[in-house]
Amino acid sequence: MLIKMEPNEYWYGGYVHDGIKQPISKADDYRCDLRFNTSPNQMMPLFLSNKGRIIYQREGYVIHFNHGVIDVPETVIFVDGQKDLRGAYLYAMKQWFPFTGSTLSDALFHQPVYNTWIELTFNQNQQDVLNYAQKLLESGMPAGVLMIDDGWSDYYGKWSFNHGKFNDPKAMIEQLNRLGFEVMLWICPYITPDTVEYRYLRDRQLLVKNHDQSVFITEWWNGHSAVLDLTNVQTISWLEDQLQALMDLGVKGFKFDGGDSLYYRTSNVTAKPVTPDEHSLLWATFAENYSYNELRVTTHAGGMSLMQRLCDKNHAWGDSGVKSLIPNSLLQGITGHPFCSPDMIGGGEYLNFLELESTSLDKELFVRHSEIAALMPAMQFSARPDRFLDGKYFQGILNGVNLRAHWIDTLMAVIKEAKRTGEPVLRYMAYVFPEEPVATITDQFMLGHSLLVAPIYEKGTEQRNVYLPKGTWLHEGETIESEGMSRIMTGIFGAPIVLELKQ
Structure with missing residues (x-):
C-alpha cells in the first residue's frame, strides 16, 4: 500500500x-x-x-x-x-x-526517585545503601523511592538478600522507611545456570527450552543465563512467591530489568508458543501487578500501568545523551507510555560514567539533565549530586528539585488525568x-x-x-x-x- x-x-x-x-x-x-x-x-x-x-x-x-x-x-x-x-x-x-485504570503508586512521581547503581554498581551492600540515603538527606535532597540495583542477591534467580552484604535487610528497610524512603529492588527474568534454583526450575519445565528440549541459554549484558518461561502459570507462581517473601520484609516493588526481545529466539520452546516480542510483553504484564514498578523495554505495552524509563544514556550532550531526552520522552507519550522517566540524571551508562568521573565529568551536563527531568513524570538520580557537584552546580540541582516541588500539584493532576484517560x-x-x-x-x-x-x-x-x-x-x-x-x-x-x- x-x-x-x-x-x-x-x-x-x-x-x-x-x-x-x-x-x-x-x-x-x-x-x-x-x-x-x-x-x-x-x-x-x-x-x-x-x-x-x-x-x-x-x-x-x-x-x-x-x-x-x-x-x-x-x-x-x-x-x-x-x-x-x-x-x-x-x-x-x-x-x-x-487505559483501564493505572495502579502505579504516586510515590514514583511525587518525589525524586533514587537508584544505587552508579554509586555502588555490583557492590550493593547494607552499609553503603544506608550511607547513600543518609548523605542524600544531609545534602538537602528530599527522601523518595530508593531502588537497590543489581548485586543485592547471591545470583540471578535466587531472589533473597546476600547475607554477607546485607546482614539484616529487614532492619535496613525499616531504617530507610524511617528516613522517608520506600524501597524497590532490581530483578530480571534470568537464572544463573548450575545453581539450586536453576535445577529446581529445569526439573519442573519452568525454563525456556531449545527444540531438542535442552535448556535455552541466552547471552545478555551480564553473561549467559537460563530464562524463565513466562507462558507457564507455574513459573509465574514461583516468581510471585519469591517476590512476596521480599515484600514481607517491607520491599514495595521492583525494577523489572531485562526481558528484551533480543534475548529470546523464534526457535524457543515454551509452554505456550510465543514470539520474542510476545515473551517480552509477558515480563511487562507480570510487572503490571506491582504498583511500584519500572521497566526499560517493552513491545506493544501502550496503555499499561508501567513506569517506563528511557534506556541508559551516555554522559554526553548529543543524540546519545541529553539532546535525546525530550524527543524520546515525547514519543513515549504519543505511543501510549505516559509514565516516563528520562534515565538516571547524569547518564545511566555506568562504564561511560565511571570513565569520566576522575577526569572529565561535565558538571554543567549533569545539571542540565536534572533540569530536563525536573517536570517530567519521574525525576531519577543515581550518582549522588553532592558527591560530584558543588557551588552553583549543586545549587542548580536543588533549583530543579525545588521547582518540581512548586509545581507538584499540577504535575500530579496531569498524572492522575493520564491514569484515567490515557x-x-x-x-x-x-x-x-x-x-x-x-x-x-x-x-x-x-x-x-x-x-x-x-x-x-x-x-x-x-x-x-x-x-x-x-x-x-x-x-x-x-x-x-x-x-x-x-x-x-x-x-x-x-x-x-x-x-x-x-x-
Whole structure:
C-alpha cells in the first residue's frame, strides 16, 4: 500500500529510541522494521500524523517513508479523518491500547526517585545503601523511592538478600522507611545456570527450552543465563512467591530489568508458543501487578500501568545523551507510555560514567539533565549530586528539585488525568496547538494543556529560543501576550523555563 503524505504533514511513532529522528517529513527517507523489537526501549507498531491519520497493525511490519510516499503492507490498518495529532492518538488509544485504570503508586512521581547503581554498581551492600540515603538527606535532597540495583542477591534467580552484604535487610528497610524512603529492588527474568534454583526450575519445565528440549541459554549484558518461561502459570507462581517473601520484609516493588526481545529466539520452546516480542510483553504484564514498578523495554505495552524509563544514556550532550531526552520522552507519550522517566540524571551508562568521573565529568551536563527531568513524570538520580557537584552546580540541582516541588500539584493532576484517560503527561506542542506551526518542535513540551516547559539542553548557554503559541502566558510574574512568536528567554540554572497558559 502506498500512502501519499499531505502538505505539511509530519509523522510520529514506532521506536521510542528514534524520537530524536522525528517527526518524519516529506524530506525524509526513513525505514522502520517493526517485526521484531531490536531496540533497548519501548516499541509500538503505530504511527500518527499531525493531520489526524493513523497507521497500525498489531503484528509488526516494515514501513518506509520515502520522500513523501509511505510504503506499508496491504494488511496494515490505515485510518484517516481524525483531524489532528490529538484526535489520531485518542482514536488509536481507544481502539488498540485503552487505559483501564493505572495502579502505579504516586510515590514514583511525587518525589525524586533514587537508584544505587552508579554509586555502588555490583557492590550493593547494607552499609553503603544506608550511607547513600543518609548523605542524600544531609545534602538537602528530599527522601523518595530508593531502588537497590543489581548485586543485592547471591545470583540471578535466587531472589533473597546476600547475607554477607546485607546482614539484616529487614532492619535496613525499616531504617530507610524511617528516613522517608520506600524501597524497590532490581530483578530480571534470568537464572544463573548450575545453581539450586536453576535445577529446581529445569526439573519442573519452568525454563525456556531449545527444540531438542535442552535448556535455552541466552547471552545478555551480564553473561549467559537460563530464562524463565513466562507462558507457564507455574513459573509465574514461583516468581510471585519469591517476590512476596521480599515484600514481607517491607520491599514495595521492583525494577523489572531485562526481558528484551533480543534475548529470546523464534526457535524457543515454551509452554505456550510465543514470539520474542510476545515473551517480552509477558515480563511487562507480570510487572503490571506491582504498583511500584519500572521497566526499560517493552513491545506493544501502550496503555499499561508501567513506569517506563528511557534506556541508559551516555554522559554526553548529543543524540546519545541529553539532546535525546525530550524527543524520546515525547514519543513515549504519543505511543501510549505516559509514565516516563528520562534515565538516571547524569547518564545511566555506568562504564561511560565511571570513565569520566576522575577526569572529565561535565558538571554543567549533569545539571542540565536534572533540569530536563525536573517536570517530567519521574525525576531519577543515581550518582549522588553532592558527591560530584558543588557551588552553583549543586545549587542548580536543588533549583530543579525545588521547582518540581512548586509545581507538584499540577504535575500530579496531569498524572492522575493520564491514569484515567490515557492522554500523554508530556505533550508535543502540536498535540495541544494543532493550528500553530509547531509540528517540528521537539525540544520544549507541554505538561498537560497548561504548562509550557522549555529546558536548556545545550552546553555553555543560559538562554534559549522558546516558541509561544497564541494566548496569554505567565512567566515569573510577567504577563506575555503572544500571537504566536519565538522569544529568547533566560532560565534559572537547573530549572527549566516554565510558562503557564491562562485560559
